[in-house]
Structure formats: structure tokens, C-alpha cells
Amino acid sequence: MRIDIITCLPKLLESPFNDSILKRAQNKGLVEVVVHDLRDYSEDKHKKVDDYAFGGGAGMVLMIEPIAKCIRELKDQRVYDEIIYMSPDGENFSQGIANELSLKKNILILCGHYKGVDERVRENFITREISIGDYVLSGGELAAAVVSDAIIRLLPGVLGDETSALSDSFQDGLVAPPVYTRPAEFEGLKVPDVLLSGHQKKIEDWRFEQSVKRTQLRRPTDSK
CATH class of the missing domain: 3.40.1280.10 (SPOUT methyltransferase, trefoil knot domain)
Known part of the structure; x- marks a missing residue:
């Protein structure tokens, strides 16, 4: 390009x-x-x-x-x-x-x-x-x-992870879900247990649910 x-x-x-x-x-x-x-x-x-x-x-x-x-x-x-x-x-x-x-x-x-x-x-x-x-x-x-x-950033080869751009906000009409990184607990603030479970299906379901909730809250017109 x-x-x-x-x-x-x-x-x-x-x-x-x-x-x-x-x-x-x-x-x-x-x-x-x-x-x-x-x-x-x-x-x-x-x-x-x-x-x-x-x-x-x-x-x-x-x-x-x-x-x-x-x-x-x-x-x-x-x-x-x-x-x-x-x-x-x-x-x-x-x-x-x-x-x-x-x-x-x-x-x-x-x-x-x-x-x-x-x-x-x-x-x-x-x-x-x-x-x-x-x-x-x-x-x-x-x-x-x-x-x-x-x-x-959408061009093939630009991002290190080829799937990264596909999971961005708005690619599926939804805003992105919350994301967390280490440590798993900071001053009593904990990462949701599901993200530490290793159960990928439950993790993906949780992320989708969070995306839907966040979209309804922050982009109410778009989510109707």
C-alpha cells in the first residue's frame, strides 16, 4: 500500500x-x-x-x-x-x-x-x-x-500477532472487554477468577458477555 x-x-x-x-x-x-x-x-x-x-x-x-x-x-x-x-x-x-x-x-x-x-x-x-x-x-x-x-495496523504483517487487529473494539460491532495482566492481585484488587481458570470456552463466553454489557453501557444507540 x-x-x-x-x-x-x-x-x-x-x-x-x-x-x-x-x-x-x-x-x-x-x-x-x-x-x-x-x-x-x-x-x-x-x-x-x-x-x-x-x-x-x-x-x-x-x-x-x-x-x-x-x-x-x-x-x-x-x-x-x-x-x-x-x-x-x-x-x-x-x-x-x-x-x-x-x-x-x-x-x-x-x-x-x-x-x-x-x-x-x-x-x-x-x-x-x-x-x-x-x-x-x-x-x-x-x-x-x-x-x-x-x-x-490492519495490513497483513504489521502487527506481531495476526489476530490482534481482528479482536479490536468495533470489529464485531462491540467494544472490547476488560483486560488484565500480572499481578493477579494488587492491593486487594483481584483479576476475575474465570481469567485464571485456564478454561478457554468459559473465558471467551465471559469476554463476550462483558463486551455486550460494555457496549450497551457506552454505546447504547449502537447496541439497539
Whole structure:
């Protein structure tokens, strides 16, 4: 898989992709993440990529010209399965969408900033708009990192235990059950006896019951 990310603030994406699982995935050659600085595609001598909105109003808007130039150059090099714009009013990101995108080969993500992007970009270059929640961030960079992380960890070979991602919260529509580790007792706080029983069927039944209870408590709408 290859993920290209277009941003006017590339330094914001340095840390997420240079540590832990995402870094190891790239080192193994399981995914390639390439960050493109939108300012490199500006025709302005000061590398300006934003301007005031027609009609007035507070805030700046990313201009169509550098974005169009960048996307067109990238599309000349490969075919993208999805060109995603990170937007507060896009479809809400979910585990199901992460699963779907993890099966793609080439993904291009555009990070909005300021007051967003010229609407003509959304209408003519974007194939999908995704939001990580109903709130506003300073830009789409952190959201792009979240989406990328959720996708990459699903790729075969990325996690040490191939079944780990399959047991994550929301993979079966339920949140994950409680988990415990050593010591079995800490200051009078004990691990449930069933987890120490060695009886795998009883353990799995207990975990399922806990997942159902926790989902009903924390995601009541989803569990109806």
C-alpha cells in the first residue's frame, strides 16, 4: 500500500509516522507513506497557498491552483483508489471504513486548513470525504494521521500477532472487554477468577458477555 498526504504543514506529520507500529510497517516495506508540501506547488513567489474567501468572512481558504497541480502530478504517476479530503462534515470514520480502505492499494489524502479548501476542489478532485468526529481541528493533518494509523495496523504483517487487529473494539460491532495482566492481585484488587481458570470456552463466553454489557453501557444507540 501507498498513502500520499498533501498538506501545507508537513512537519505536523513527522512524529506520527516515525515511531512505533507505523514506522516498523514502513521499514518492513508493508506500506509507503509520502507527505507532500502543498507550498511546493504554489506559483506565488512567497509560496502562498491560501487567500481570502469571496464574499467576505473571517479566515483563509486553501486555493484551488496548488491543490489541483499537486493532485494532477500525483495522478500522472499512479492510479488512486480513493482521493480523500479530511473534513469535519465528511462521513464519520469507523472501523468498517478502516477495514474497507485497508484493502486499497493507493490512497491520496488532502488535509484541509484554515477555513478549508476552495469548494471546486471538493467537487472535482475528491472521491471521498471523511471526518474523525463532529468537532473542528486546526487542520486535517492530525485527522489524516488517525485514519492512516487505523488503516495501516490492519495490513497483513504489521502487527506481531495476526489476530490482534481482528479482536479490536468495533470489529464485531462491540467494544472490547476488560483486560488484565500480572499481578493477579494488587492491593486487594483481584483479576476475575474465570481469567485464571485456564478454561478457554468459559473465558471467551465471559469476554463476550462483558463486551455486550460494555457496549450497551457506552454505546447504547449502537447496541439497539
